[in-house]
Amino acid sequence: xxxxxxDDAPVGLADAxxxxxxxxxxxxxxxxxxxxxxPTVIIMGEDVGYFGGVFRATAGLQExxxxxxxxxxxxxxxxxxxxxxxxxxxxxxxxxxxxxADYIYPGMDQLISEAARLRYRSAGEFIAPMTVRSPFGGxxxxxxxxxxxxxxxxxHVAGLKTVIPSTPYDAKGLLIAAIEDNDPVIFFEPKRIxxxxxxxxxxxxxxxxxxxxxSKVPEGYYSIPLGKARTVRQGDALTVLTYGTMVHVTAAVCxxxxxxxxxxxxxxxVPLDIEAxxxxxxxxxxxxxxxxxxxxxxxxxxxxxxxxxxxFYHLEAPVERVTGFDTPYPHSLEWAYFxxxxxxxxxxxxxxxx
Amino acid sequence: MAKPASKGxxxxxxxxxxxxxxxxxxxxxxxxxxxxxxxxxxYQASDDELLKFYxxxxxxxxFEERAGQLYGLGxxxxxxxxxxxxxxxxxxxxxxxxxxxxxxxxxxxxxxxxLAYGIxxxxxxxxxxxxxxxxxxxxxGSMHMFSTEHKFYGxxxxxxxxxxxxxxxxxxxxxxxxxxxxxxxxxxxxxxQGQVYETFNMASLWKLPIVFAIENNQYAMGTSTxxxxxxxxxxxxxxxxxxxxxxxxxxxxxxxxxxxxVAFKHVREGNGPVLMELNTxxxxxxxxxxxxxxxxxxxxxxxxEHNDPIERAKKELMDRGRSExxxxxxxxxxxAQVSEAADFSESSTEPAPAELYTDVLVESY
Ligand SMILES: Cc1ncc(C[n+]2csc(CCOP(=O)(O)OP(=O)(O)O)c2C)c(N)n1
Ligand SMILES: [Mg+2]
Numbered sequence: 024x025x026x027x028x029x030d031d032a033p034v035g036l037a038d039a040x041x042x043x044x045x046x047x048x049x050x051x052x053x054x055x056x057x058x059x060x061x062p063t064v065i066i067m068g069e070d071v072g073y074f075g076g077v078f079r080a081t082a083g084l085q086e087x088x089x090x091x092x093x094x095x096x097x098x099x100x101x102x103x104x105x106x107x108x109x110x111x112x113x114x115x116x117x118x119x120x121x122x123x124a125d126y127i128y129p130g131m132d133q134l135i136s137e138a139a140r141l142r143y144r145s146a147g148e149f150i151a152p153m154t155v156r157s158p159f160g161g162x163x164x165x166x167x168x169x170x171x172x173x174x175x176x177x178x179h180v181a182g183l184k185t186v187i188p189s190t191p192y193d194a195k196g197l198l199i200a201a202i203e204d205n206d207p208v209i210f211f212e213p214k215r216i217x218x219x220x221x222x223x224x225x226x227x228x229x230x231x232x233x234x235x236x237x238s239k240v241p242e243g244y245y246s247i248p249l250g251k252a253r254t255v256r257q258g259d260a261l262t263v264l265t266y267g268t269m270v271h272v273t274a275a276v277c278x279x280x281x282x283x284x285x286x287x288x289x290x291x292x293v294p295l296d297i298e299a300x301x302x303x304x305x306x307x308x309x310x311x312x313x314x315x316x317x318x319x320x321x322x323x324x325x326x327x328x329x330x331x332x333x334x335f336y337h338l339e340a341p342v343e344r345v346t347g348f349d350t351p352y353p354h355s356l357e358w359a360y361f362x363x364x365x366x367x368x369x370x371x372x373x374x375x376x377x
Numbered sequence: 378m379a380k381p382a383s384k385g386x387x388x389x390x391x392x393x394x395x396x397x398x399x400x401x402x403x404x405x406x407x408x409x410x411x412x413x414x415x416x417x418x419x420y421q422a423s424d425d426e427l428l429k430f431y432x433x434x435x436x437x438x439x440f441e442e443r444a445g446q447l448y449g450l451g452x453x454x455x456x457x458x459x460x461x462x463x464x465x466x467x468x469x470x471x472x473x474x475x476x477x478x479x480x481x482x483x484x485x486x487x488x489x490x491x492l493a494y495g496i497x498x499x500x501x502x503x504x505x506x507x508x509x510x511x512x513x514x515x516x517x518g519s520m521h522m523f524s525t526e527h528k529f530y531g532x533x534x535x536x537x538x539x540x541x542x543x544x545x546x547x548x549x550x551x552x553x554x555x556x557x558x559x560x561x562x563x564x565x566x567x568x569x570q571g572q573v574y575e576t577f578n579m580a581s582l583w584k585l586p587i588v589f590a591i592e593n594n595q596y597a598m599g600t601s602t603x604x605x606x607x608x609x610x611x612x613x614x615x616x617x618x619x620x621x622x623x624x625x626x627x628x629x630x631x632x633x634x635x636x637x638x639v640a641f642k643h644v645r646e647g648n649g650p651v652l653m654e655l656n657t658x659x660x661x662x663x664x665x666x667x668x669x670x671x672x673x674x675x676x677x678x679x680x681x682e683h684n685d686p687i688e689r690a691k692k693e694l695m696d697r698g699r700s701e702x703x704x705x706x707x708x709x710x711x712x713a714q715v716s717e718a719a720d721f722s723e724s725s726t727e728p729a730p731a732e733l734y735t736d737v738l739v740e741s742y
Contacts, residue, residue, distance in 0.1 A: 069597075069598070069600070070598050070599045070600055073599065073600070073604065073671065074598070074599035074600070074670070074671060077598070095600055095604055095605065096605075097566070097569035097600075097605040097606065098536050098537065098566045098567060098569050098570060098597055098605070099569050099570060099571060100570075101570075101571050102571060125534075125535070126535065126536070128535075129537075129570070129571070129572070163455070164454035164455035165455050165456065166455055166456070166517075166518045166520070166521075166534070167521070167534070168456075168485075168520065168534030168535060169455065169456060169534075348733060348734070349737070350733050350734055350737050351737065353516060353733055354455070354507050354515060354516055354517060354518035354521070355507030355508070355515040355516070355518075355727050355728055356507075356727065356728060356730060356732070356733055359730045359733065360733060
């Protein structure tokens with residue numbers, strides 16, 4: 024069923040010319056390339072066509088590929104995701120956008136009961152090769168309906184893949200891989216770092232992507248395999264497992280404090296690069312997990328369990344987690360809520376002193 | 378002329394003939410309320426009533442203008458949706474409610490609905506700036522405001538979700554047999570959410586006392602109704618559920634009020650839900666950052682110049698003998714009231730960090 028015309032395309036163009044772009048441009052580029060390569064790729068969502076997306080991720084694509092390939096939908100998340108499942112089963116490769124992750128819930132039934140389960144219950148005969156793109160995460164004063172990090176609701180569901188890029192380079196390569204993947208992928212884009220790698224020091228100006236090495240994005244097609252973590256920084260003092268915006272926040276705090284951390288950007292939560300995690304924790308003997316999402320049953324709980332199960336005899340200190348509080352995302356007090364430099368710094372001290 | 382702006386159809390705005398035209402609706406059988414309304418489309422307001430409507434609409438306008446300024450100054454953050462242009466809808470409908478019995482619920486564009494109750498602008502503005510003194514203690518923000526005192530059930534950021542809640546409020550009115558009805562507002566964009574139709578069916582099946590009020594301001598963010606909706610005559614959308622519809626000029630407070638009289642009476646008599654489409658227009662962007670590429674300046678200007686609900690009421694007041702000076706004094710008083718609210722909202726404190734953990738569950742934890 025549903026095979027993409029570029030299934031066996033090369034996995035990279037090592038010597039392609041590159042330019043420095045931000046994350047939105049990288050996502051736009053990936054979508055552009057996939058629309059160009061594969062006539063079954065279709066983009067749909069609220070305000071993605073005519074308007075080019077509220078964050079401009081689909082800007083120009085309707086003009087270039089026409090209204091049958093890139094189109095606006097009514098505000099009907101359940102219908103959008105349900106339609107994508109059916110389109111996928113019939114051989115298309117839809118890339119629906121859910122405008123904010125906070126609006127994905129009306130589509131949960133279609134994602135969990137249909138998209139995630141179609142392959143299993145048809146014994147592999149029907150699949151749902153769709154990629155749901157959605158901006159997620161906080162730090163933009165969005166309050167409870169524009170700031171959530173619901174990734175663990177999806178990692179908990181067998182049959183879905185969950186991908187979260189943290190740089191323009193990764194965003195492009197991972198999005199291409201997600202679209203080519205023959206399973207349903209939830210592709211969460213950390214909107215706080217669309218325009219620059221936010222450091223968590225909210226009172227300092229954000230450095231733009233252009234000056235960051237990971238904003239150098241090759242032109243043309245390349246993909247980054249799902250399930251491979253990225254070592255952001257090698258170090259010996261401890262391992263930090265993180266993803267999305269918190270990659271940059273953690274890196275900034277470690278820089279500030281002079282901590283020789285090994286920072287691992289998971290990039291995909293499911294499938295998870297457990298080998299990379301194990302290798303690093305065995306080397307450092309200490310592990311800190313950082314995510315924005317609420318703590319209880321967050322993805323950090325899974326990571327902590329895995330590290331404890333697999334690396335117990337290498338651990339020199341208990342695994343620590345820095346997460347969002349177990350509350351709705353607040354309207355005021357955003358920086359008291361956000362798991363920023365202060366909380367990460369305290370956790371680093373604690374784990375290194377242990 | 379029912380539609381204040383072209384719904385993808387050619388129609389020039391005109392104040393002359395209100396919502397009388399039901400021709401071409403032969404396929405729409407449930408228009409008895411529409412016909413009743415067409416016979417006497419405008420509410421016979423006393424001079425005092427009209428003045429009150431005018432003041433209330435003007436308060437919303439000035440409040441929203443100020444909120445826009447505070448946003449520009451960085452005192453309001455995140456998302457903030459102004460009601461400018463739509464004032465006649467909230468005032469026309471809510472003035473017809475029975476304040477002791479009826480409940481109201483709406484979406485995120487909710488400042489006007491709060492003000493229509495006469496709630497102190499200070500606590501509304503302080504909610505926008507996220508301060509402790511705000512009506513939701515700064516925890517809800519612009520989109521999430523409530524008043525149990527007034528049976529105002531919010532203020533909801535998720536598009537369309539409040540409609541189903543409104544069904545539940547109506548069911549509770551019915552169950553308690555308290556004689557109240559629920560007025561559930563939503564937008565033209567929200568009208569495409571599936572749960573709206575689940576609610577229509579239940580409400581009609583169980584004859585719930587609910588008025589569905591679609592504020593059709595022609596756009597959902599950057600999407601015009603014509604680009605998102607198979608049926609842009611929203612008042613017909615209850616047909617399949619046997620819910621009578623009313624197509625109302627939402628730019629004339631007296632027409633809205635009269636339509637409310639007709640609709641509320643029908644619901645109070647135990648006949649089940651009514652669907653009202655209030656045709657209106659938002660002058661400002663969807664939220665505060667809106668490049669407005671989806672419509673022309675001329676379109677907005679045309680509405681402002683020819684169809685403004687406040688100007689219409691003002692002209693009518695002057696025709697009835699109110700002096701320009703008297704109306705100017707009213708404006709001055711309202712501006713002072715709004716300034717006071719703005720000062721209050723700037724000077725009150727942020728919630729204490731411990732507030733992050735209150736009201737998550739009934740117990741503190
Ligand atoms: C479930 C959900 N999907 C999308 C959004 C984003 N969103 C907020 S307002 C809006 C447009 C709604 O338009 P309409 O219902 O016409 O109301 P208006 O803004 O015109 O008052 C959209 C798409 C949301 N808040 N919730
Ligand atoms: Mg609208």
